[in-house]
Amino acid sequence: MPSTAEPVVLEVGRYTGPRLRVGSVTCLVLGAVAVVGGVAAAGGAVLVLSLLVGVLLLLAGLLLTVAANAARDARxxxxxxxxxxxxxxxxxxxxxxxxxxxxxxxxxxxxxxxxxxxxxxxxxxxxxxxxxxxxxxxxxxxxxxxxxxxxxxxxxxxxxxxxxxxxxxxxxxxxxxxxxxxxxxxxxxxxxxxxxx
Missing domain, CATH: 2.30.29 (PH-domain like)
Known part of the structure; x- marks a missing residue:
């Protein structure tokens, strides 16, 4: 049984940080693939759509990277x-x-x-x-x-x-x-x- 004064400390960042990093890497890779695929496309709607999806995924990946770094030591x-x-x-x-x-x-x-x-x-x-x-x-x-x-x-x-x-x-x-x-x-x-x- 813990003493009356012993604090309860939950290392939340150690649990959520790695999951955010996996999401970040996944978004960055998929975003890069979409951008490269869009550039390689012949043009038209496929080019625009691929670039839009790629940029959105890259942005999501960067935001998840920032969140993972911020959450790293959270408790x-x-x-x-x-x-x-x-x-x-x-x-x-x-x-x-x-x-x-x-x-x-x-x-x-x-x-x-x-x-x-x-x-x-x-x-x-x-x-x-x-x-x-x-x-x-x-x-x-x-x-x-x-x-x-x-x-x-x-x-x-x-x-x-x-x-x-x-x-x-x-x-x-x-x-x-x-x-x-x-x-x-x-x-x-x-x-x-x-x-x-």
């Missing part, structure tokens, strides 16, 4: 001070004194996937937060992006990330231990694939 921390998303320029922190409540929602995809994390298919974890202040994110762009409109009251913000192994259980234990009476527990629900983020 989620629950400790005595509160909850923190540590990800470079997108870092934010919510202290326990700022939160009226915190909870967990585990969303399971109804469609089974090869990367399934146990029964029910792929899973996404949402750390749900309710703040005392109605505008806690006024000066924090990273926190402002976490506003939620699809969770019931009192939740105002959510931090979603893909589930891996025992992450949900570790967060459940850590939030109960460190968040005390603020912690509302963990709920699980099935969602249609693509809607749970």
């Amino acid at each position: 989620f921390v629950v400790d005595e001070q509160g909850v923190t998303w540590d990800a470079g320029a997108a870092t934010w922190h919510a202290g326990w004194e700022e939160l009226s409540g915190v909870g967990l929602s585990v969303l399971r995809s109804r469609r089974r996937a090869r990367t399934a994390d146990g029964p029910g298919g792929e899973r996404v974890i949402r750390v749900l937060m309710a703040f005392h202040d109605p505008e806690p994110d006024a000066g924090s762009a990273p926190l402002r992006r976490l506003r939620t409109t699809d969770e019931p009251a009192p939740w105002t913000h959510r931090m979603p990330f893909a589930s891996r192994g025992d992450w949900a259980a570790r967060l459940d234990e850590g939030l109960a231990r460190l968040g005390g009476e603020r912690y509302a527990g963990m709920g699980e629900r099935d969602v249609l694939r693509g809607r749970g983020s």
Whole structure:
């Protein structure tokens, strides 16, 4: 059993970074093939379409490269001070004194996937937060992006990330231990694939 003060640290970047890099390389290769194929085409609509698809795939590949580099060292921390998303320029922190409540929602995809994390298919974890202040994110762009409109009251913000192994259980234990009476527990629900983020 961990001590009361021991933090829960999820190395999210080590899990998502490699997947983003695979997507990046795939888009860059397919984009290059489309551009080369378009240039080799005799002309007309095939040339224009191939170049357009190629440029879009190259752009997607570059954006995924930037996202993979940004996510490389990302981690989620629950400790005595509160909850923190540590990800470079997108870092934010919510202290326990700022939160009226915190909870967990585990969303399971109804469609089974090869990367399934146990029964029910792929899973996404949402750390749900309710703040005392109605505008806690006024000066924090990273926190402002976490506003939620699809969770019931009192939740105002959510931090979603893909589930891996025992992450949900570790967060459940850590939030109960460190968040005390603020912690509302963990709920699980099935969602249609693509809607749970």
